[in-house]
Amino acid sequence: SQTIHQWPATLVQPVGSPLSLECTVEGTSNPNLYWYRQAAGRGLQLLFYSVGIGQISSEVPQNLSASRPQDRQFILSSKKLLLSDSGFYLCAWSVRVWDTEAFFGQGTRLTVV
Amino acid sequence: AQSVTQLGSHVSVSEGALVLLRCNYSSSVPPYLFWYVQYPNQGLQLLLKYTTGATLVKGINGFEAEFKKSETSFHLTKPSAHMSDAAEYFCAVTLVIQGAQKLVFGQGTRLTINP
Numbered sequence: 483s484q485t486i487h488q489w490p491a492t493l494v495q496p497v498g499s500p501l502s503l504e505c506t507v508e509g510t511s512n513p514n515l516y517w518y519r520q521a522a523g524r525g526l527q528l529l530f531y532s533v534g535i536g537q538i539s540s541e542v543p544q545n546l547s548a549s550r551p552q553d554r555q556f557i558l559s560s561k562k563l564l565l566s567d568s569g570f571y572l573c574a575w576s577v578r579v580w581d582t583e584a585f586f587g588q589g590t591r592l593t594v595v
Numbered sequence: 596a597q598s599v600t601q602l603g604s605h606v607s608v609s610e611g612a613l614v615l616l617r618c619n620y621s622s623s624v625p626p627y628l629f630w631y632v633q634y635p636n637q638g639l640q641l642l643l644k645y646t647t648g649a650t651l652v653k654g655i656n657g658f659e660a661e662f663k664k665s666e667t668s669f670h671l672t673k674p675s676a677h678m679s680d681a682a683e684y685f686c687a688v689t690l691v692i693q694g695a696q697k698l699v700f701g702q703g704t705r706l707t708i709n710p
Contacts, residue, residue, distance in 0.1 A: 488638075516698075525702035526639075526685065541697075572638055576698075582646075583629055584698060586638035 484509035488573045488587030495594055501546075501560040503590050505573030508554065513575040515556040516584060517548055520570040532556060568594045599688045601701035609709045614658075614673040616704050618686030621667065628669040629687040630660055633703075639685060645669065656680070681708045 488505045495501060507513050517529045528541045530548035538548050545564050549557045556573060570591050574584040602617040620626055627646050631639040643654025650662040656679075660671045669686060686701040 518700075526700040528697065528699075570636075574639075583641045583644055584639075586631075586640070588638045589636065591636065 484575075484585065486573065486575055486585055486587045488590060490590060491588065492591045493593070495563050495592065497565055497594055498562045501558070501563050501567070501592070503558040503571055503573075503592075505556045505558075505587055506554055507556075507575045510554070510575070510577070512553060513577065515550060516574040516576075517556065517558050518572040518574065520572060520589075522569075526572065530558070563594045565594050568592055599686055599699050599701040601684075601686050601704050603704055604702060605705045605707065607707040607709060608676050610678055611675050614671070614676045614680065614706065616671040616684050616686075616706065618660075618669045618671065618701055619667055620669065620686075620688045622688065625664075627689040628660075628662055629698075630654065630658070630669070630671050631685045631687060631700075632656075633683045633685065635682075642671070642684075676706075676708050678708050678710065681706055 485508045514533050516531045518526045519529050520526050530538055530540055532538050532550045535550055535553055545567060546558060546560050570589050572589045573587040576582055576584045598621050600619045606616060608614055629644045630642040632642050633639045642658050643652045643660055645652045645662045653659045658671055658673045660669050662669050683703050683705045685703045687698055689698055
């Protein structure tokens with residue numbers, strides 16, 4: 483069966499520090515991968531998606547970047563965190579683009595102080 | 596503009612009462628529709644989905660939703676609420692944006708169950 487792992491579960495980082503959140507998927511190959519951010523009362527915002535190794539599409543201009551160094555690994559990064567980067571970050575995968583459901587990781591609660 | 600709207604950011608019902616969470620969408624092509632549930636500090640779990648076929652879709656935990664093309668709606672219902680249903684619920688729709696299919700979420704509805 484397929485599983486998705488996302489870590490860390492919680493993170494408190496000072497403003498200006500770097501960020502690296504990692505997500506890995508097991509039990510499938512060539513998944514579509516996504517990073518979402520959930521800010522309080524604002525639903526889920528798609529940040530990045532990837533249909534293959536090295537292929538990243540950015541949905542909104544921001545202080546974050548994403549990379550896919552391996553087929554089942556998706557990394558969310560920042561060189562310098564802002565207070566506005568605080569939120570709940572969710573990684574997800576799907577088999578095909580959008581006609582099947584996405585499966586979500588447990589999320590990372592990021593607090594920038 | 597193509598979008599997803601969940602009417603009501605907070606819904607409160609009594610235990611045993613009907614649950615109705617509303618979702619309307621705007622799309623230029625027939626959409627794929629999903630409802631997800633999120634418990635505190637957890638990821639999202641799929642409740643049910645509509646892709647093709649029967650417009651009344653049954654999901655987990657006794658929930659169901661009906662796709663009504665004429666009303667561009669996909670409302671989520673449950674006949675009798677249980678305390679364990681307290682969570683946040685998200686409607687999601689595949690939309691075509693700038694030629695690419697994207698999965699777009701509504702703003703979410705927080706469901707509270709009163710004893």
